[in-house]
Amino acid sequence: MLAGGEPVDFDALPIARRSSPILRVAVLASGRGSNLQALIDAQRAGTLPVEIVLVASDKAQAPALRRAEDAGIATLALDPKSYASRAAFDADLFARVAGHEPALIVLAGFMRILDPTALAPWVGRIVNIHPSLLPKYRGLHTHRRALEAGDATHGTSVHFVDAELDGGPLLAQAEIPVLAGDTPDLLAERLLVQEHRLLVACVAEIAAGRVALVDSRVRRDGVPLGAPLRLRADGSLA
Numbered sequence: 001m002l003a004g005g006e007p008v009d010f011d012a013l014p015i016a017r018r019s020s021p022i023l024r025v026a027v028l029a030s031g032r033g034s035n036l037q038a039l040i041d042a043q044r045a046g047t048l049p050v051e052i053v054l055v056a057s058d059k060a061q062a063p064a065l066r067r068a069e070d071a072g073i074a075t076l077a078l079d080p081k082s083y084a085s086r087a088a089f090d091a092d093l094f095a096r097v098a099g100h101e102p103a104l105i106v107l108a109g110f111m112r113i114l115d116p117t118a119l120a121p122w123v124g125r126i127v128n129i130h131p132s133l134l135p136k137y138r139g140l141h142t143h144r145r146a147l148e149a150g151d152a153t154h155g156t157s158v159h160f161v162d163a164e165l166d167g168g169p170l171l172a173q174a175e176i177p178v179l180a181g182d183t184p185d186l187l188a189e190r191l192l193v194q195e196h197r198l199l200v201a202c203v204a205e206i207a208a209g210r211v212a213l214v215d216s217r218v219r220r221d222g223v224p225l226g227a228p229l230r231l232r233a234d235g236s237l238a
Contacts (some may be wrong), residue, residue, distance in 0.1 A: 033064025038196035
């Protein structure tokens with residue numbers, strides 16, 4: 001269903017497979033793929049009504065690709081160095097992704113800035129998970145920066161992707177306290193549990209048609225969000 005309770009019109013989604021009501025998802029990842037694994041596990045458990053149709057990476061040796069292969073998911077690895085420009089790489093990547101007809105792309109640790117032209121057709125159908133309470137700490141080294149700033153809380157965010165680095169409309173966030181003695185590695189390890197839960201919850205809301213990006217604003221059940229949704233202890237969003 002779409003936000004507001006209307007049935008999803010898959011024929012209106014130009015990059016969605018029309019024959020299935022299950023949300024077709026492509027995942028882009030550059031690293032170990034633990035967030036990808038959370039999606040796979042939730043799908044297998046029957047709690048996430050999606051079909052992961054492709055996992056693509058800019059690194060042929062990314063463990064995320066091995067996780068996908070183990071799960072029987074199609075994979076794609078492209079080397080950015082073999083392209084004349086970042087724009088050329090992104091254009092080819094997204095063209096190949098489109099061939100798998102996903103309705104949603106999830107950036108799960110995809111460590112590249114996307115070319116605006118390649119991204120443009122997907123705005124509203126692509127989300128990213130970022131390890132900070134955006135708009136704080138866009139970019140890299142978020143855990144170290146939170147500690148250096150003396151923050152009492154840290155967290156993770158899921159947002160719709162636009163041309164601004166880690167700057168698209170926020171969907172939801174999860175927080176954890178910063179503890180005495182925390183290091184960047186310890187903070188990252190504790191936060192990762194919440195990243196997994198948050199990403200699964202957000203993709204589930206999109207798959208259920210409850211959340212959508214409309215006119216550059218995130219809407220839930222048709223109502224614009226005044227603030228990002230928050231992850232509850234039970235894994236739901238409020």
